[in-house]
Amino acid sequence: MDFVNTARVDALVTESEKKVFELFDTMIRSTGQERAKSAVAIANLLGNPGEFSFYIECTEDQRLIRVFHLLRIFRENMTLLINKTWVDSTENPNQDELLGDLARFVEEYRDGRIVSAFRNFVRISRQIPSLLFGSLGKANDFLEYAFRIDPKFGLFFWFIGEIDLQLRNIESIPEHRELFDLEVLIGAFVLSCF
Numbered sequence: 001m002d003f004v005n006t007a008r009v010d011a012l013v014t015e016s017e018k019k020v021f022e023l024f025d026t027m028i029r030s031t032g033q034e035r036a037k038s039a040v041a042i043a044n045l046l047g048n049p050g051e052f053s054f055y056i057e058c059t060e061d062q063r064l065i066r067v068f069h070l071l072r073i074f075r076e077n078m079t080l081l082i083n084k085t086w087v088d089s090t091e092n093p094n095q096d097e098l099l100g101d102l103a104r105f106v107e108e109y110r111d112g113r114i115v116s117a118f119r120n121f122v123r124i125s126r127q128i129p130s131l132l133f134g135s136l137g138k139a140n141d142f143l144e145y146a147f148r149i150d151p152k153f154g155l156f157f158w159f160i161g162e163i164d165l166q167l168r169n170i171e172s173i174p175e176h177r178e179l180f181d182l183e184v185l186i187g188a189f190v191l192s193c194f
Helices: 006-012 015-029 032-046 062-084 095-110 114-138 142-148 151-166 176-193
Strands: none
Touching: 015 032, 015 151, 015 176, 032 151, 032 176, 062 095, 062 114, 062 176, 095 114, 095 142, 114 151, 114 176, 142 151, 151 176
């Protein structure tokens, strides 16, 4: 699913959408406010512009309430997708297992187990193409296909592929819990915008 022809993708995304690649790199390398600023900029490009800052630019008490609300919306949307998927059911991943992963993800996030929640979020997100497109969602060229459908859709699945790679290099990422938290929120936000 992660192979994509860069020249073709460049022709499919706008100049502003191409900034996602640079912003993502900045978000990984930085920490604190600079990282949060990059996260907001990425979310503005992938989701509804101007709305993601609502979850970042607030007091800790407000953030807790707002993030839990976002996770509730994400869980409801994913549950609907998992239960109402329109591809042949023989091609679907085990729905009960995926619903269990979804419940564990929310529980782990709420308990502050960010790394474990991050792993579950990535696992869930990697199943979305199969839920939407059946076996086509598992094809090596799916990412390029996603870019052709909608550049933002393609950028989102590129983002998921990139954060999946981070699980192999946790020690090399400064403040990885902070980064994983932001990436989960970006992913949940973007999926809630589709």
